Amino acid sequence: MSTTCTNDDPFAVADTILSSRLLLGSGGASSSGVLRDAVIASGAQVVTVSMRRTHSGVDNGLMHALKDLEVRVLPNTSGCRTAREAVLVAELAREALGTDWVKLEVVSDDRTLLPDVIELVEAAETLVAKGFHVLPYTTDDVVIAQRLEEVGCSAVMPLGAPIGSGLGIRNPHAITLIRETVDVPVILDAGVGTASDAALAMELGCDAVLLATAVTRAERPALMAGAMRHAVIAGRDAYRAGRVPRRHLAQASSPLSPTV
Amino acid sequence: MTITATLNGTPQTYEPGTTVAALVEEHGWREQAVAVAVDGALVPKSRWQHAEIADGSDIITLSPMQGG
Numbered sequence: 001m002s003t004t005c006t007n008d009d010p011f012a013v014a015d016t017i018l019s020s021r022l023l024l025g026s027g028g029a030s031s032s033g034v035l036r037d038a039v040i041a042s043g044a045q046v047v048t049v050s051m052r053r054t055h056s057g058v059d060n061g062l063m064h065a066l067k068d069l070e071v072r073v074l075p076n077t078s079g080c081r082t083a084r085e086a087v088l089v090a091e092l093a094r095e096a097l098g099t100d101w102v103k104l105e106v107v108s109d110d111r112t113l114l115p116d117v118i119e120l121v122e123a124a125e126t127l128v129a130k131g132f133h134v135l136p137y138t139t140d141d142v143v144i145a146q147r148l149e150e151v152g153c154s155a156v157m158p159l160g161a162p163i164g165s166g167l168g169i170r171n172p173h174a175i176t177l178i179r180e181t182v183d184v185p186v187i188l189d190a191g192v193g194t195a196s197d198a199a200l201a202m203e204l205g206c207d208a209v210l211l212a213t214a215v216t217r218a219e220r221p222a223l224m225a226g227a228m229r230h231a232v233i234a235g236r237d238a239y240r241a242g243r244v245p246r247r248h249l250a251q252a253s254s255p256l257s258p259t260v
Numbered sequence: 261m262t263i264t265a266t267l268n269g270t271p272q273t274y275e276p277g278t279t280v281a282a283l284v285e286e287h288g289w290r291e292q293a294v295a296v297a298v299d300g301a302l303v304p305k306s307r308w309q310h311a312e313i314a315d316g317s318d319i320i321t322l323s324p325m326q327g328g
Contacts (some may be wrong), residue, residue: 050326
């Protein structure tokens with residue numbers, strides 16, 4: 001399986017060097033088999049899961065599939081509306097899954113699923129103090145990203161557009177500004193609809209992309225997962241290569257000396 | 261004589277002295293990834309054997325599902 005990282009371009013989050021800059025959410029997959037094929041095609045090393053009230057037997061297929069794939073499971077706090085709820089869910093996730101990593105989500109309402117950044121920063125600070133590696137899903141506001149870095153988050157994960165919307169990156173300038181401002185990894189999270197969105201995130205300087213819906217609800221999830229893998233690699237390489245400046249007029253790529 | 265507690269939002273009756281470990285066992289959750297909170301506080305697995313369920317407790321158990 002080819003990877004998106006090379007020795008001269010490592011991707012480090014918290015205490016770990018990851019071999020892929022694509023993180024995959026497990027939400028929306030129609031079966032564990034579909035998810036498994038998508039994870040393999042994506043090359044992702046990190047796969048998110050949500051925490052919900054226990055029902056007998058329901059998690060067995062998912063957790064067995066992820067264990068077989070040898071990926072790092074990243075629990076999220078989706079469904080939480082307050083810092084207090086999110087802290088408790090994170091603690092339960094750490095207990096159930098044995099990981100200090102948490103994708104911190106505190107959202108305001110079901111209609112937009114936009115982060116409640118007041119509660120988010122409070123929860124992040126509390127969880128860092130409790131020894132978590134916190135990866136917060138946040139808005140594309142650079143000031144909030146700075147606050148999250150200041151309280152000790154291991155990365156910041158700004159949205160490109162609302163969760164599941166597939167609208168792409170609505171404010172590229174804001175993402176660029178975050179990348180230029182914070183030192184922790186910037187992981188574009190939410191809003192990716194297709195491969196070019198993921199490539200753009202990387203071209204803007206994001207360190208990685210986290211997506212779910214664009215793959216799991218595609219007509220052919222594994223095919224789209226492979227497309228995302230290539231897009232992230234291409235976008236990262238393009239960012240590192242340094243694009244040419246935009247010009248208003250032509251600049252000849254052939255010699256200007258006379259021909260006939 | 262039994263006690264009443266809420267498990268994941270549903271009222272349940274238990275024998276006095278029932279532990280969190282016994283509750284998890286009774287529901288067949290021992291082999292699953294599961295974590296337990298009672299009255300809004302995590303009960304670590306290391307304490308399950310000794311944590312007795314009190315009358316009126318609000319018990320939440322969470323497990324990983326697809327999501328995110």
